[in-house]
Amino acid sequence: xxxxxxxxxxxxxxxxxxxxxxxxxxxxxxxxxxxxxxxxxxxxxxxxxxxxxxxxxxxxxxxxxxxxxxxxxxxxxxxxxxxxxxxxxxxxxxxxxxxxxxxxxxxxxxxxxxxxxxxxxxxxxxxxxxxxxxxxxxxxxxxxxxxxxxxxxxxxxxxxxxxxxxxxxxxxxxxxxxxxxxxxxxxxxxxxxxxxxxxxxxxxxxxxxxxxxxxxxxxxxxxxxxxxxxxxxxxxxxxxxxxxxxxxxxxxxxxxxxxxxxxxxxxxxxxxxxxxxxxxxxxxxxxxxxxxxxxxxxxxxxxxxxxxxxxxxxxxxxxxxxxxxxxxxxxxxxxxxxxxxxxxxxxxxxxxxxxxxxxxxxxxxxxxxxxxxxxxxxxxxxxxxxxxxxxxxxxx
Amino acid sequence: xxxxxxxxxxxxxxxxxxxxxxxxxxxxxxxxxxxxxxxxxxxxxxxxxxxxxxxxxxxxxxxxxxxxxxxxxxxxxxxxxxxxxxxxxxxxxxxxxxxxxxxxxxxxxxxxxxxxxxxxxxxxxxxxxxxxxxxxxxxxxxxxxxxxxxxxxxxxxxxxxxxxxxxxxxxxxxxxxxxxxxxxxxxxxxxxxxxxxxxxxxxxxxxxxxxxxxxxxxxxxxxxxxxxxxxxxxxxxxxxxxxxxxxxxxxxxxxxxxxxxxxxxxxxxxxxxxxxxxxxxxxxxxxxxxxxxxxxxxxxxxxxxxxxxxxxxxxxxxxxxxxxxxxxxxxxxxxxxxxxxxxxxxxxxxxxxxxxxxxxxxxxxxxxxxxxxxxxxxxxxxxxxxxxxxxxxxxx
Numbered sequence: 001x002x003x004x005x006x007x008x009x010x011x012x013x014x015x016x017x018x019x020x021x022x023x024x025x026x027x028x029x030x031x032x033x034x035x036x037x038x039x040x041x042x043x044x045x046x047x048x049x050x051x052x053x054x055x056x057x058x059x060x061x062x063x064x065x066x067x068x069x070x071x072x073x074x075x076x077x078x079x080x081x082x083x084x085x086x087x088x089x090x091x092x093x094x095x096x097x098x099x100x101x102x103x104x105x106x107x108x109x110x111x112x113x114x115x116x117x118x119x120x121x122x123x124x125x126x127x128x129x130x131x132x133x134x135x136x137x138x139x140x141x142x143x144x145x146x147x148x149x150x151x152x153x154x155x156x157x158x159x160x161x162x163x164x165x166x167x168x169x170x171x172x173x174x175x176x177x178x179x180x181x182x183x184x185x186x187x188x189x190x191x192x193x194x195x196x197x198x199x200x201x202x203x204x205x206x207x208x209x210x211x212x213x214x215x216x217x218x219x220x221x222x223x224x225x226x227x228x229x230x231x232x233x234x235x236x237x238x239x240x241x242x243x244x245x246x247x248x249x250x251x252x253x254x255x256x257x258x259x260x261x262x263x264x265x266x267x268x269x270x271x272x273x274x275x276x277x278x279x280x281x282x283x284x285x286x287x288x289x290x291x292x293x294x295x296x297x298x299x300x301x302x303x304x305x306x307x308x309x310x311x312x313x314x315x316x317x318x319x320x321x322x323x324x325x326x327x328x329x330x331x332x333x334x335x336x337x338x339x340x341x342x343x344x345x346x347x348x349x350x351x352x353x354x355x356x357x358x359x360x361x362x363x364x365x366x367x368x369x370x371x372x373x374x375x376x377x378x379x380x381x382x383x384x385x386x387x388x389x390x391x392x393x394x395x396x
Numbered sequence: 397x398x399x400x401x402x403x404x405x406x407x408x409x410x411x412x413x414x415x416x417x418x419x420x421x422x423x424x425x426x427x428x429x430x431x432x433x434x435x436x437x438x439x440x441x442x443x444x445x446x447x448x449x450x451x452x453x454x455x456x457x458x459x460x461x462x463x464x465x466x467x468x469x470x471x472x473x474x475x476x477x478x479x480x481x482x483x484x485x486x487x488x489x490x491x492x493x494x495x496x497x498x499x500x501x502x503x504x505x506x507x508x509x510x511x512x513x514x515x516x517x518x519x520x521x522x523x524x525x526x527x528x529x530x531x532x533x534x535x536x537x538x539x540x541x542x543x544x545x546x547x548x549x550x551x552x553x554x555x556x557x558x559x560x561x562x563x564x565x566x567x568x569x570x571x572x573x574x575x576x577x578x579x580x581x582x583x584x585x586x587x588x589x590x591x592x593x594x595x596x597x598x599x600x601x602x603x604x605x606x607x608x609x610x611x612x613x614x615x616x617x618x619x620x621x622x623x624x625x626x627x628x629x630x631x632x633x634x635x636x637x638x639x640x641x642x643x644x645x646x647x648x649x650x651x652x653x654x655x656x657x658x659x660x661x662x663x664x665x666x667x668x669x670x671x672x673x674x675x676x677x678x679x680x681x682x683x684x685x686x687x688x689x690x691x692x693x694x695x696x697x698x699x700x701x702x703x704x705x706x707x708x709x710x711x712x713x714x715x716x717x718x719x720x721x722x723x724x725x726x727x728x729x730x731x732x733x734x735x736x737x738x739x740x741x742x743x744x745x746x747x748x749x750x751x752x753x754x755x756x757x758x759x760x761x762x763x764x765x766x767x768x769x770x771x772x773x774x775x776x777x778x779x780x781x782x783x784x785x786x787x788x789x790x791x792x
Contacts, residue, residue: 068613105507110508176576190625214465228402229437229584
């Protein structure tokens with residue numbers, strides 16, 4: 001038998017407290033039933049198959065309904081096989097049947113939600129997904145230290161990238177070499193994305209023309225990929241002299257991801273590419289100062305876009321043939337968290353947000369430039385946790 | 397500009413024809429609106445962001461509503477930004493507003509489905525997911541040839557596994573070496589799973605005690621994994637003499653996956669493990685003969701379970717501390733397709749089903765044994781497309 005909960009009692013209470021506060025802030029006082037892997041991991045420190053039941057009454061403990069794995073134990077751990085068993089188990093434990101119930105409507109399939117609604121026919125259900133996003137956007141100290149650990153390993157892997165390159169290599173071969181190094185350094189590989197529309201394997205290595213190839217996914221940059229079944233990233237083309245190589249590879253070393261991009265050059269690259277890269281570094285410098293609690297995410301986007309415009313790179317900013325609608329995003333257990341740094345974002349920065357800022361430029365025929373760092377928001381500015389040289393480094 | 401549709405007109409018609417027939421067989425004559433990446437890839441040969449609109453009237457062509465990537469063209473390719481634009485575009489094209497509308501209710505989030513229902517307030521919606529699963533379970537010749545190509549490369553990679561091993565290696569290091577070789581041979585890496593509950597990176601390499609560690613996911617076998625955020629597979633433990641190493645690594649070389657497991661031994665392994673492995677091979681032999689169109693999937697499970705029982709390995713069959721509820725499954729664009737070879741499966745085999753059959757045994761303290769092959773169902777039996785030696789091969 002093994003204890004289900006891998007977090008301390010205090011950490012579990014803290015996270016549940018954040019969820020409850022976020023629910024109240026959104027106008028709900030309801031009970032919550034969660035089943036998303038990312039949320040079960042958030043609440044317990046472990047992915048399991050089952051449901052976390054958080055009662056509205058904070059004098060009552062949560063109940064952990066576990067389907068798999070078998071042999072789990074702990075306070076309020078209840079083994080069940082299907083959600084239809086939940087109401088009778090609640091009664092056995094002396095918990096009231098909820099009148100209002102929060103469900104993860106943005107991530108759970110329609111059939112799953114309607115099934116849960118049928119299990120609680122008298123409860124009014126509400127969409128818990130925005131509540132979850134709000135709660136998770138402010139990291140605890142423990143979460144921040146896990147992200148910092150990912151950031152240190154992530155940066156160490158990136159420092160070895162030039163040693164992996166040899167002339168004649170394709171973008172795909174360099175990508176696979178970086179993936180391999182990352183895995184050997186303990187990268188878990190899984191790239192968690194909320195929702196089902198975005199897909200990714202592990203790395204996005206973009207060079208030359210391919211950096212400008214539009215992709216279906218809502219990532220900052222594209223690339224046509226190796227196959228139309230996964231049209232993003234490296235295209236299997238030789239890395240040619242006079243091009244840049246932008247590397248944006250999975251930083252999931254702890255269950256918490258850092259997001260980081262660095263740019264390398266092969267041979268002499270055009271001055272325009274170097275200047276655009278310097279503009280990205282300058283935007284980061286400004287971001288570090290400006291990104292404090294209370295600032296509007298949209299103001300940070302406007303800052304980045306206007307610095308890009310003033311430097312004369314508006315047409316390359318966040319893509320050329322196809323543009324991304326954002327230049328930064330929350331990150332943590334998943335890659336697409338809030339706040340989102342976008343023109344119409346309504347997010348307001350809070351202390352201990354974790355934000356991946358990625359002002360990038362696509363220079364036609366040359367490649368992508370601009371760096372990405374992961375930051376923790378503090379009252380004195382954004383603190384970088386992916387510390388590595390920021391200039392364009394030569395590959396060979 | 398690039399043509400959106402990468403399949404021939406005939407292939408697109410064939411696949412849409414299967415969808416329509418499956419809808420009719422399920423009692424629906426409705427129009428269908430699809431957005432799942434796996435389905436857009438199925439219908440066009442490419443993943444894009446958008447919606448495929450298949451009118452009920454088969455005299456009318458499908459409409460491809462594309463959000464991203466930009467610069468796509470082709471007959472009935474219509475660029476839109478959000479689904480609310482669909483009804484007015486239908487009117488412009490002279491298409492009637494549907495009275496009944498199939499939506500992917502088992503895979504699309506609740507919020508997405510209710511949004512689409514609001515776009516078509518007068519249409520009665522129905523769950524398209526079982527229809528989609530039924531249509532995709534019977535592969536076209538083109539799909540089979542893509543799976544065959546994956547199978548050939550998959551088998552070639554497996555033939556090199558013993559050369560990747562060196563004494564003292566951990567299960568994780570061997571896993572990473574196999575992943576790296578797979579990637580260099582063109583594995584796309586992405587392991588497509590329908591739904592959100594199952595997660596996986598790329599490989600499941602199980603040895604010794606860890607083969608018996610229960611996992612939350614509904615895979616045939618478990619393993620505790622490297623981190624509680626992804627509790628499946630290799631655990632970072634040294635491969636010890638006297639154990640088996642079961643290798644079940646991603647076979648996605650073409651957008652279509654093959655699923656394949658082989659077992660290796662390190663040092664002398666117990667006779668019981670060898671005998672259970674031989675039982676798995678015997679079950680496969682029987683499956684090849686018995687798995688013809690018209691056979692019940694549940695009868696195939698019963699055959700496997702009773703052969704396991706008669707050989708005295710019931711307690712190890714499909715797991716020991718935790719058991720899987722199936723011993724085979726459909727495979728194609730995704731890993732969890734139909735038919736499912738399970739005791740209460742209602743699936744009936746059809747010609748050109750693709751089935752991964754995986755009768756496995758977990759021998760406590762030793763590891764997992766038993767092979768997995770991917771088969772195409774033909775009138776004369778199941779044809780294996782993952783051809784490689786089936787016996788336990790020594791690692792060193």
